[in-house]
Amino acid sequence: MTKIVHPAQRLLAEPDGFRVEFKEADSRADIVFDRPPFNIVSMLQRDQLRAVFEALDDDPKVRVIVVRAVGEHFSSGGDIKGFIEASPEHVSKLAWNIAAPARCSKPVIAENRGYCFGVGFELSLACDFRIATETTLYALPEQKLGQIPGSGGSARLQKMVGIGRTKDIVMRSRRITGEQAYNWGIATELVADAELESATDSLVRELLAFSPLAQRTAKKLLNDTEDAPLSIAIELEGHSYSRLRSSNDFREGVEAFHEKRKAVFNGS
Structure with a gap:
């Protein structure tokens, strides 16, 4: 008899470019990008990230979710080749997948160091808190490819910083530092690079103390x-x-x- 495998099980059978770490004692789950050195996000990974956020949202043992990365860079963006190969229907779901942190009912923290470009920036914008360092660079560089942000980046950014600053970032594919992002209200906290993990731990503990x-x-x-x-x-x-x-x-x-x-x- 053939065993029937649900599509959700197949989707999460082998996480593509990331892993999930659960610390039950801390009521914390970490989604860790693990495709160094630049942690490029594949099309499959986008689908998987959505499913993981939904699963963690349903888990009563998880109180806070952290998105972080291995290495010096959070993410340099998406797999460019994947955009050409994906069907129009699949591409139309990009923003829905990347909005998963915003739909999640639990607090979500993005731990941003180094490059935070394209979908890496868009996913971070969908989180509730963004902790940046002096090494962080945010950018939506799609204009260099003859494209625009497709996963909610320009829309979320405009809500945060207004149309003028958003045009400056999007239409010029401009990189902004962690310090500037903090001054503009994009990053919610700015710390020394060596203190990024401890700052995240501190914020997690603070959030866990509330109802x-x-x-x-x-x-x-x-x-x-x-x-x-x-x-x-x-x-x-x-x-x-x-x-x-x-x-x-x-x-x-x-x-x-x-x-x-x-x-x-x-x-x-």
Whole structure:
């Protein structure tokens, strides 16, 4: 009898250019790009990354997800040859795959050093936090190929820094440093290169101290109201606040505050 293998199992049977490390004691999962020296992202890898984010989002043991890379560079971008070989239908899904960190209900941290180009930049922009160093260079270089960013890069960047700065980066294929990215609000933290891992560890510990329910609610609310009129955003914020008032975590937080002790949240 032939064993039937689900497509999802085949998709993740052999991760292409990355691995997943799970630290149960830290409630942390790391997606590690491992195709040095430049960690080029293949077309298959994009599909696999989406599936991995979805799987980690469903795992109650995972509280925080970190995306990092082996070597001196986060990623120099995508496999150029793969774009020519891929079908139009497959290419149309690029942005959906790379938006997986944003759809994920849990906090996602991008650990960026060295080159962070093309899809490497776009994936980082879809994360909640980007930690950069003095070695980091961000760029969307698609104009050099006669193309434009195709995985949400220009759209997300414009939301963050405005149309003028986005045109400057996209239309000139301009590289910007980690320091400039931090000053513009693209990177959420700037540290010395030798301190990148410890800065990530510190942020993970900080996020784990909060209520996972409140974290998920905050992320979804902020994502859902990014384009909403102020009145609608305030209305949705009020509804979310009201729902959290009946949670065990909120009760625990209030009691811990009055008892002058550290709150212990369970996500309910």
